[in-house]
Amino acid sequence: MALIKQMVLAFYKVLTRILPINKKIILFESNLGRNYTGNPKAIYEEMIRRGLDKKYRCYFILEDMQTEIPGAAKKIKRNRFRYFFYFAIAGTWISDSRFPKYIIKRKGCTYIQTWHGTPLKKLALDMDAVYMAGETDINEYKKNFYENAQTWDYLISQNSYSTQIFKRAFGFNKEILEIGYPRNDILFHKNNKNDIEKLKEMLGLPKDKRIILYAPTWRDNEFYGNGRYKFNPRIDFSLLMKELKEDTVMIVKYHYLVMDQIDWSPYRGFIYTYDMSYDISMLYLVSDMLITDYSSVMFDYSILKRPMLFYCYDLEEYKNTLRGFYFDFINDAPGPVVETTEELIKAVKVYDYDLYKEKYEAFCRKFNHADDGKASKKVVDLILKTAPLK
8 A cells, every 4th residue: 555655646746847837727625625615615615606617617626535525626536547637637636724744736726715713722833843643743743734734825815814824833934814714704794584594404403492512623633543632621511411401402513624423312302412524603603602621612702792602611731731812811701611521511501791792892993803704706806816717
């Protein structure tokens, strides 16, 4: 197997030297090819709205070839021959995470890095140590990250706060598009009663109960292997169900790096889960309240101005050992920060928006000023500029 991979990579290098770049070919990848979601999805669907999926040749890189994709795009299996062939000739790359370091960025190809969140946790060159699966040497990790970031031509930022961090943490000195995230456009266009009711019907959710979305991040030091993390939130779901089930249901949404298969059958009727094919923006829209921890979902969800609670059972460990924070999370969080299930239940029951209104408004001014529902349009306009139709 190793020999075959070496031969494919050698052939790939030859292709990058002899084949011309085709400006009409666009490669998309979401979450390391694990689903069809996020910023790349939003950008591609804006192309569909304009009929551009038929004028460009669009390809989505995926692990699961059964994933449904609208429009004229074709699917490419990750790390197969066609994967390398199209990387060799594509005129535009669009991704929300890093490509493998053996992928060669050619002159004449435009790489739009959408990234995947506003940073609370320290990133890349700002990190003091690394605990991630497959990474042990912080200096090697930083070197690889820096070299990868130099292949990006454009980087999307959600706000001016992120822009400054990205420049330093990624060592990125090219153009940053401070336009908000394309994936959040839907939060402007679909945040109305009719669309939300339709989403609830599609997801099989009750319309007569409060819906809480629980969306924690992953933990660097809890993993099975490279890119395969555990779901271990130290939360008592049985107690939550006992105390809240009368008028509440809960959606549990894993981070895309979490690979656990959890048996939720004991919580049937209270806990709802959806596979990675469901974009989290739909879950934002149908939920009345968010429970998270250090995840960047807080920055996207705050666009909706709905209640947020922060269940941070490992706060001191995370802050002082695993990653560290860019800002004073405890003081700036626009909602209660709790560390036990009991505290969480109480916070849900007595939540008062007015107590956090001032913090919430300050939070939105800092982190949501660029989101306006038009980010996808702006990226597609850029594609038309860098890869013009003739």
